Amino acid sequence: MNLLSVAILVFLSIFTVCHGKDKASLPNIVILFADDVGYGDLEVYGHPTSSTPNLTKLAEGGLVFTQFYAGAPVCSPSRAALLTGRYAVRSGIYPGVLVPTSTGGLPHNETTIAEIVKTRGYSTSMVGKWHLGVGENGTYLPTNQGFDEYLGVPYSHDMCPCYNCFYPNDPCWNTCDLNYTYCPLFNNTDILEQPVNLTTLDATYVQRAKSVIQRNANAGTPFFLYYAFQHAHHPQFASKEFRNATARGTFGDSLAELDWCVGQVMEQLESSGVLDNTLVLFTSDNGPSLRNENRGGNAGLLKCGKGTTYEGGQRVPAIAYWPQRIAPGRTTELAGNMDFLPTIANLVGATLPSVALDGVDMAPILFEGKKSARDTFFYYFTEPNPKYGIYAVRYNQYKAHYYTQGQQNSDEFNHDKDCRPSANRTLHDPPLLYDLDLDPSENYNLSSKEYSQILAKIQEIKSQFESTMVWGESQVKKPTSTAVEPCCKKDCTPFPDCCQCHRPSWSSSILSTLGNKDFAKLRWTRN
Structure with missing residues (x-):
């Protein structure tokens, strides 16, 4: 071997060390993102009648977070926060959420997780609810935001007429928006089906997710799969095997089908031989939609729910799973969905975007059992306004409310009047102060005089x-x-009535393999 060859080998070795692992050893990344699933909705978080055996299995083998936050209290901004690692007020995804007629969307100058991992040779796929804009000619759809492929409904399925939510022809139990076109099912930028068949939608999503995993495993290509469920947003829906399958009614049936989807993904990772080299992250986009009462979610011991800056609006369930890399257990460390981007970028050896990031690397929590790099979190209301800015600040275990306000998604008849939309924006000077380690329900305002130094620091x-x-x-x-x-x-x-295109229900065959409603048969069991 001549000197030039030696020099080249040395250079390549140094390059590999400095720029992360080689492509063959890069981990796969799977994000499982639930919709309107609250802190108290899962079995593992204490709900007595939810049936979520696959998420329980994931939790048993993974790390369960007890102080994990969505980046916003409603859908679109929370999704923007997850994908960009930034509060959504930076990217313009405010106030509220995008609708089917919105001409705006996630700006193309924002860098998503998909765009970051593509620089390291990843295949990038999205399945499910997007809700970051469609725009003219689909300009804001996922395939224009770093994803190689997309299959899904681009917004919440209540933002279109809905008639059939439960197999075979049971109605939807919520009022849907009749002012827009029927919900479309997109394949990349083409519409496969309109209106989408909700009773077979999960089978369709699962089939695509499994195909993504198997295809990339066969090719030896590292992949990023972002699977964003429609469940358990209203109107809840369920296929034949999950209709009347739980003690928790329509919400429970919807949640059980979400759990089945999780199990299908985990089984495919294992059968494809890539489970041990895959980081799986599960969480929810915001707190529960309490306005749907018995057909809504549950915030557990937390105050209020979706739409508010109380804990029930943004503290959500979260589980991280990676066999032999993440020690099973429970953590009280502070983290949030904005932390996914820097964590993933550093894990795969990618360069972070040159913008202000609000996320931090979760690696110390995930892989070393150490303290979080995060000690603060800022709460913006559903309709943020620069005039009022931040509503609340968390610093270590303390949370200071500068403003409080109820919201329609937390129910106009809520037993807690603070949660109701009739609870107008209220300035607090001095701020309300709670010790969330001692009082996660935000019941006991601390004396401003005794805690003056804490308030000054915040x-x-x-x-x-x-x-x-x-x-x-x-x-x-x-x-x-x-x-x-x-x-x-x-x-x-x-x-918009003419916007109808139907297709054969090719996905229904997957559900026929489920057999009866014996949930022991629907649970992912690692071999």
Whole structure:
């Protein structure tokens, strides 16, 4: 071997060390993202009648978080926060959520997890609910945001007419929006089905997720799968095998089907031989939709729910799983969905985007059992406004509320009047202060005099953070247009009723393999 060859080998060795693992050893990444599943909804978090055996299995072999936060108290901004590692006010995904006629969406200058891992040779796939915009000619869909492929409904399935939610022809138990086109099922930028068949949708999603795993395992390609469930957002729905399958009614049936999907993904990872080299992250986009009462979720011991900056609005269940890399157990360390991006980027040896990031690397918690790099969290209301800014700040175990406000998703008849939409924005000076380690339900306001130093420290943190915050142009406030509404028959009439395209229910065969409703048979069991 000549000197030039030796020099090249040395260079390549140094390059590999400095830039992470070689492609063959890069871990696969799977994010399982539930919708409107609250802190108290899963068996592992204490719900007495939920049936979630696969998530229980995941928790038994993984790390369960007790102080994990969604980046926002409602859907679109929380999804933006997860994918970009930034509070959604930076990317303009505010106020509220995007709708089918929104002309805005996640700006293309925002860097997503998918775009980051692609620089390391990853295959990137998304299955499920997007809710970060469709736009003209599908400009904001996932395939224009770093994903190689997409199969899913691009927003919440209540944002379109809904009639059949439970097999075979049972109605939906919530009012859906009749002002928009029927819910479309997209394959990349093409519409496969409109309206989507909710009773076979999960089988369709599962089939695609399993195909992604098997295909990439066969090719030896590292992959990132972002699987965002429609469950358990209202109106709840369920296929034949999950209708009336639980003691918890429609929400329980919906949650049980979500759990089945989790089990199918985990079984496929194992059968494809890649489970031991895959980081699986499960969490929810925000707290429970309490306005749906018995057909909504549960925040457990936390105050209020979806839409609010109380703990029930943003503290959510979370589980991290990676055999032999993450020690099973439970952690009280502070973390959130914005931490996924820097954690994944550092794990795969990718370069972080040159922007202000709000997420931190979770590696010390996941792999070393050490303290979190995060000691603060900022709460923005559902309709954030620069005039009011941050509603609440968490610092270590202390949380200070500068403003409080109820919200419609936490129910106009809530037994706690603070949660109701009639509870108008209220300024607190001095701020309300709670010790969340001792009082996670936010019942006991601490004396401002006794805790003056803590309040001063929190005020310093808040002022410093807000002084550097640059609010992005609101994408939600951009003009709406029926021209961007998805329709499988372009320029058809009468609009929107003409937007209907049906396909054979090729996915129903998967559900037929489930047999009866014996949930022992629906549980993922590792060999």
